[in-house]
Amino acid sequence: MPATLAATAPSRESPSPPVLEIDSLSMRFGRQEVLRDLSITIPAGQTLAVLGESGCGKTVLLKTMIGLVRPTQGEVRFEGVALSRMGDRELAHLRTRYGFVFQGAALFDSLSIADNIAFPLREHTRLAEGEIVGIVESLLAEVGLPRSAGEKKPVQLSGGMRKRAGLARALALDPHLVLYDEPTTGLDPIMSDVINELIVRVRSRSGVTSVVVTHDMVSARKVADRIIMLYPVSRLANGERQIIFDGTPGELDRSDDPRIRQFIEGRAGSRITELQDEQSRGAPRETSDEASPETPAAGPQGRPERPSKPGRNPPPKRPRSSEDSV
Numbered sequence: 141m142p143a144t145l146a147a148t149a150p151s152r153e154s155p156s157p158p159v160l161e162i163d164s165l166s167m168r169f170g171r172q173e174v175l176r177d178l179s180i181t182i183p184a185g186q187t188l189a190v191l192g193e194s195g196c197g198k199t200v201l202l203k204t205m206i207g208l209v210r211p212t213q214g215e216v217r218f219e220g221v222a223l224s225r226m227g228d229r230e231l232a233h234l235r236t237r238y239g240f241v242f243q244g245a246a247l248f249d250s251l252s253i254a255d256n257i258a259f260p261l262r263e264h265t266r267l268a269e270g271e272i273v274g275i276v277e278s279l280l281a282e283v284g285l286p287r288s289a290g291e292k293k294p295v296q297l298s299g300g301m302r303k304r305a306g307l308a309r310a311l312a313l314d315p316h317l318v319l320y321d322e323p324t325t326g327l328d329p330i331m332s333d334v335i336n337e338l339i340v341r342v343r344s345r346s347g348v349t350s351v352v353v354t355h356d357m358v359s360a361r362k363v364a365d366r367i368i369m370l371y372p373v374s375r376l377a378n379g380e381r382q383i384i385f386d387g388t389p390g391e392l393d394r395s396d397d398p399r400i401r402q403f404i405e406g407r408a409g410s411r412i413t414e415l416q417d418e419q420s421r422g423a424p425r426e427t428s429d430e431a432s433p434e435t436p437a438a439g440p441q442g443r444p445e446r447p448s449k450p451g452r453n454p455p456p457k458r459p460r461s462s463e464d465s466v
Contacts, residue, residue, distance in 0.1 A: 158181045158182060158183050158184070158217075158219075158220075159182055159183065159184050159218070159219060159316060159317055159349045160180075160181075160182040160205060160216070160217070160218055160317065160349070161180075161181050161215075161216070161217040161220075162178055162179060162180040162201075162204070162205070162215075162216055163179055163214055163215045163216075163217070164178075164179055164214040164215070165177070165178045165179070165204060165211045165213065165214030165215070165216065166178070166212050166213040166214055167197065167200055167204065167209070167211050167212050168212045173373045173374075174200050174373065175200060175204075175211070175370075175373070175382065176373050176376070176381075176382040177214075177381065177382065178201070178214070178370075178382060178383060180368065180383075180386075182349060182351065183349075184349055185343070185347060185348070185349055186349055186350075186365050186366060187339070187343050187349075187350040187351075187352065187363055187364050187365050187366070188350070188351050188352070188365070188366050188368065189352045189353075189359075189360040189363065189364035189366070189367045189368075190202075190351065190353045190354070190367075190368055190369075190370065191354065191355070191357075191360060191367060191368070191369040191370070191385075191403065192369055192370035192372075193371075193372065193403060194355075195372055196370040196371060196372045196373075196382075197370060197372075197373070197382075198353045199321055199353060201353075201370070202319050202321060202351065204216055205319060205351065206234075206235055206238055206240070206319065207223040207226065207234070207235075210223075210224060218234060218237075218317075219316075236260070236264050236313050237313075237315055237316045237317065238318070238319060239310030239311055239312075239313070239315035239317070239318040239319070240310055240318075240319050240321070241303075241306050241307050241310045241318065241319065241320040241321065241323055242306060242321055243321045243322040243323075243325055245294070245302040245303055245305065246306065247294040247302060247305060247306060248294075249294055249295065251293070252290060252292060252293060253280075253285070253289050253291070253292055253294065253305045254273075254276050254280075254290030254291065256294070256309055257276045257279055257280070257290070257305065257308045257309045257312055258272050258273075258276050258312070259309065259312075260309065260312045260313050261275060261276075261312050261313070264313060265313075275312065276290060276308075276312075277290070279308040279309075279312060280308060282308065282311070282341075283304040283305070283307050283308045283338055284304060284334065284338070285301060285304055285305065285308070289305070299326055299327060299331075300327050300328075300331035300334065303323065303327065303331075304334075304335070304338065307323075307335075307338060307342075311342065315348070316347060316348065316349065317348075317350070317351070318342060318348060318349070318350045318351075319350075319351050319353075320339065320350065320351070320352040320353065320354070321353050322354055322355065323335050323339065323352065323354065324336065324354065324356045324359050325355075325356075329358075332356065332358070332359065333358075333362075335359075336359050336362045339359075339363045340362070340363055343363070350363075352364065357404055360389065361389045361393075364389055365388070366386070366387065366388060367386075367387065367388070367389055368383050368385060368386045369383070369384050369385040369386075369392070369403065370382055370383060370384070371399060384397060384399055384400065385397070385400055
């Protein structure tokens with residue numbers, strides 16, 4: 141930044157209006173409480189990382205953000221509009237303004253990479269095929285994939301290449317909000333950093349807001365403006381807030397909360413003994429961050445897919461992915 145700009149007086153413009161507001165949100169599946177009284181406001185252009193150990197409800201939180209599951213209590217608002225007031229058609233239209241990068245990429249196995257990336261464009265726009273091809277080629281280049289990769293099937297690509305193809309598809313409709321579910325899981329350190337660099341570049345797109353669910357501290361420190369950490373509800377005292385940290389990466393590193401230190405330093409501590417004690421008392425098992433039995437799985441465009449009834453073949457509506465879940 142030029143030295144002349146560094147001394148400029150701070151802008152008096154009002155802060156960006158929130159893209160996403162989560163207000164007093166709680167979530168239960170049967171008797172099991174997964175999310176407790178969460179309130180989060182995400183302004184436009186911010187990259188928020190959501191940290192927490194397995195089973196604390198991070199992926200369930202992502203699902204509430206796009207209306208795939210409705211909270212037991214509380215509200216989610218996108219640009220001031222409550223998701224609870226929207227019907228299925230309105231929610232489907234709203235999701236075209238979201239990009240979702242799935243943990244396993246969730247590409248359609250039967251389609252080429254180019255057709256995977258083009259899928260939302262063909263589903264939700266009336267663009268000419270020549271325009272779609274041009275957008276696909278541009279997106280391949282943006283995520284660092286050669287044009288030849290577009291001709292291949294997902295099984296022919298490495299894990300890192302599939303992740304980048306999934307990101308390209310998430311960006312196809314020029315979303316306002318991009319959600320990432322464990323984007324670096326299963327990748328080597330170098331390829332993880334490639335994904336991190338791409339997330340940072342996506343942030344530079346005009347007005348793009350991002351939410352990144354991750355266990356990866358290196359990734360969180362690199363991509364996030366702000367970090368929140370969730371703690372499993374089963375381990376909280378009565379009335380204790382589930383968000384145990386909300387601040388910058390630097391503030392997280394300086395935290396003296398023993399729960400935060402244990403997580404960021406990767407120490408088991410007394411956890412094995414505690415887990416054994418919980419099992420012996422018959423305490424509820426940790427909540428999975430995967431789809432619950434009550435929650436239909438979602439395809440790459442975020443639409444719920446109902447399981448077929450026993451004895452019936454599912455209707456051939458569209459190609460399916462082997463990882464078609466959030």
